[in-house]
Amino acid sequence: MKRLLAGFLAVGLILGLSSAVLAADRVYDLSMFEDPTTLNVFSALGPNSTVWNSQVASEIYFPTLFGLAAPTWEFVPAVAADMPSPFVKEQVGGKTLYTSIVKLRKDQKWSDGTPITADDFVFTANAVLEFDPDLIGGNWPSLYPKAALDHVAQVDDYTVKFYLTKIPGLSEWQYGVLQAPFVQKKFWEPVFATARKESTPEARVKTLLAFEPTRQPSGTAWVFGAWEKGAYYRNVPNPYYAGKGEVTTFYENGVVTIENPKSGYKWASGKPEGKVTLRLVEGPYVDSVLFRLYQNQNAAVLALTTGEVDFFLNSLGLQKGFQDQLRRAPNVALVENHTNGFRFMAFNLRKYPFNIKEFRQAVATLIDREYITQTIFQGIAFPLATPVPPGNEAWYNKDVKVFGQGMNRAQRVAEAVRLLKSAGFSWQVEPQVDLAKGTVTRRGRGLIMPNGKLMEPFDFLIQTAGYDPLRNTFGIFITQWMQEIGIPVQAVPTEFNLISTKVFDEQDFDAFMMGWSLSIYPDYLAVFFHSNQTGKSGFNAEGYSNPAFDKLADQFLAETDLNKAIQEAKQLQAILADELPYIVLFDTPMVEAYRSDRVQYPYLHVLGGLQFVKGLTTTVQLLQ
């Protein structure tokens, strides 16, 4: 017993006396919750496409011809010197192709000091097309769309020529291939050569994906530093990064200018007018970025409060309890941003009577989004009525029709009854309301469908409270409101994977609830609702089919003019808000925390939060 106590005391004493070795470098410390899985960009953007591969490793080392300038998300050149030339129709090898030329900047270098040239991009594009983007998987089919991109050729060291089978829309061109990452030919050519020796296309891709590069050249601000799986990941500055010191200026009229004082490179998206809203001078200003792995939010929150990390990198944002805890912590600041996503409910439109528009409109009328988000959720969520969230300002249609807007409970019920009656529904016991008092005086029972049959009970698949308490609560309220007017629904809290299987793979459901995270360019408006996606495993699991919508969606996807695309996106939203294949419900803002005594960011407000811009590693400044 005494020996036992003495042993504990000895260990405690030694531990108490020992102290950690502190690094003297300027290190920007971030927390992460999962390890990246690979350093191979083909794998990271392919089958191993994870949040952490995107934010921490692999993806961030590879340059693109063009990019989106946060926080306004203006389409700007990156390695390209200017915008692509207009398409020209050409006959190439007996085929009619459309060509476009992109000039590259001459000041860009890989981390081994060699210049980034057209040869690198051409090699990547043609290699991906040769190995089949579908087989490599993940994001590659949309980055190098084989249906549109025939091949790419090098005109000279700094000129790339694209050969396309059709004039691509914005989603395939500006928001597709022009933003596709590319690799250094010198490093990757032998890897592809080894993979080519395999006998089948699948084996070739497997060999390519199995390659794990540790010291690969980077074409961006960061180079791989070190990785201890399960503990940390470190990036260090690229000594040849040409972007260091580059000034990006945002003007009041939306124009963005880029100026590199070292190389003399200049570019402007238009004629700058009005005040400068933001001026970003590219760094990095730190000696390294260290991502520490914490496998639970409690530990990461404690690490932030004790100053072990500077920023809490979390794609889901902070939960309410952690927000309250961190608000009280000294030297910790919280920032709230719009998220780019939405949560919704949908019916299986292949089934009767869910395919009746008025039925869906009546359900939408019953749902009091404001009541739940403001009263029940106490403002931790905000109501939404269209798939494009208000944070994606340029594309958001704020004028869409919102059923039941501003109505009280009785008015909502009265309006829902009116809508159902107009479509031919009736009741065994019709619901009644007292509009003067704003109350429902009699619950409905026995809803009879327009075909004269009694509506059978159906299941509404909602998330479990453990998985998402907000969606679960919303689902229960919606169920109660539907039941109140006699719609025979029952909420079935279901495990997420099971909902996903029933909805997307089997299409065996009546109604479900789910959510989406979105891209900046809203091509999802077409993808989610186009009738060509109604097959099993398609994105249009609800089975919405509207030829007028399809036509407009096709036009939107093929659109090459940005302003026209915006107008078309708004028209699509207007149709969806009336037809309601999805009843869009709400989303939560992105709340994040950082050490205000340690770091200073050039801006705090951006769609998706600071995590969406990867913690601003190249522009953050350390205060201590």
Next chain:
Amino acid sequence: MGRYFASRLGQLILTLFIYITLVYFILQAMPGDITQALVFNPRIPQSARAALQHQLGLDAPLVVQYFHYVRNFFTGNLGVSFSHYPRPVWNILAERIPRTLLLFTTSTLLSFYVGYILGRVIAWRRGGFVDYGATVVGVTFWTAFYPLLALILIWLFASELHWLPLNQFISPTLWLDAPVTSNTIFHYMILSLAGAALLLALVYALVPRWVRRPSSRCWVTRGAWVVALAGLVSGWWASGYAALAWDIVSHMVLPVVTLTLISFAGNMLLMRDSMLETTREDYVLAARAKGLPDRVVRDRHAARTALLPVVTSFALSLGSVMGGGLVTETVFSWPGLGQILFDAAIQADYPLATGALAFTGIFVLVAHLVADVLYAWLDPRISVVSSESEAST
């Protein structure tokens, strides 16, 4: 003994086959597959998902997939992880096993040791303050909500008092320029501890035969402890990796203490009950009647026999060490087998989940075999009797 061992080994292989089959089909019964994650990225076309399903062999009939897996498994190939495609499952498990092994073996040993020491003391002082105190404290920790206790200890010792590291299994700043990976240090730690344990086991086994005088035996065993500890310290010091090993040890303290606090009461109460049985035996009474000191009667006569069920329980609990503990690994950010198993199950990474479970299963089955053999070896009253001799008696 040889026949018995062979028969048990045969049973073990059959059990393993049934276990692998059950695990495989239970995992396959989960809705969806790993490619379902692609459904949630509208920029990934359906064709890419279909291609991935084909690549992973998920488009083949389930029975074909099963036979393919079993054939690979029994030829030592655990396949390729879906969630780390195309990384071999073995590679991932090999990375995690040392971390789990060191943490959970240490805590199991410490829990066993603390339980054994306290159990024999409180049994000897039955009804006294120490008995009540240790039982209440032990049962309180035993019934505590584990994650909460862990968080309280982290908050107190790491966040408030700053005595111990906050989380993770190493301090990144110390390891940034380290010439070796943490797994190398884990391997060295396991090897050096196993070496020290082997030395002590040899000493304890040989001393009773070679050294006649009890007082000399005591000095020899104490000397062996000193030599083992000095060897460990000097070996690590000379290697130049002492700071790295110490960093791992300092990160182990909180999880080990938490696990020990939670589980020592089980061993303590088992030991207490076993001791109470033993103290009623005639030979203990005889030892007392001979006028031997209380401590000698307790430790050398009663406790040795009482240890038997505790050792069995210990051997079995060592078997589940490889399963790790998801809660421990998550709360303390200690990435081990438990975490990888959970992630693999959630992501429907069948090869990785099956591989991790198979590995755990093999360890548990082997532990059962060891417990059987150990029991027969430790207790002279138990012997392995052949069926023929059984029939003749």
